[in-house]
Amino acid sequence: xxxxxxxxxxxxxxxxxxxLERIVEQLERGEVELExxxxxxxxxxxxxxxxxARLKDAQLKVDKLVVGGDGSVSAEPADID
Numbered sequence: 339x340x341x342x343x344x345x346x347x348x349x350x351x352x353x354x355x356x357x358l359e360r361i362v363e364q365l366e367r368g369e370v371e372l373e374x375x376x377x378x379x380x381x382x383x384x385x386x387x388x389x390x391a392r393l394k395d396a397q398l399k400v401d402k403l404v405v406g407g408d409g410s411v412s413a414e415p416a417d418i419d
Contacts, residue, residue: 346384351392358385 346354358395361382364370406412 341382342381346381346388349385349388351389351396354385354388354392358382359387361385 349357360380364376365378365382
C-alpha cells in the first residue's frame, strides 16, 4: 500500500479528483466484485484525503487584501470556511 500512497501523493489535485470521480462512478454502477469494490473504496478514500490536503494547502496561500482606515492596503490570511 506504500506504493499506492506515494503514487497518490505525486498526483495533481485535478488528476486525483478525476480518478476519484471514476472510482465513484464504478462503485455507483455496482458492477464491480466485492473485493475490487473494497480496494476501489480504499483508494478513493486516500484520493479524497489527498484532494482535501491539496485544497487546504491552496487555501493557506490565498490572501485577502484589507484596506485600513488610513487607506493603506495590507494582505492577511483569507478566512475561507
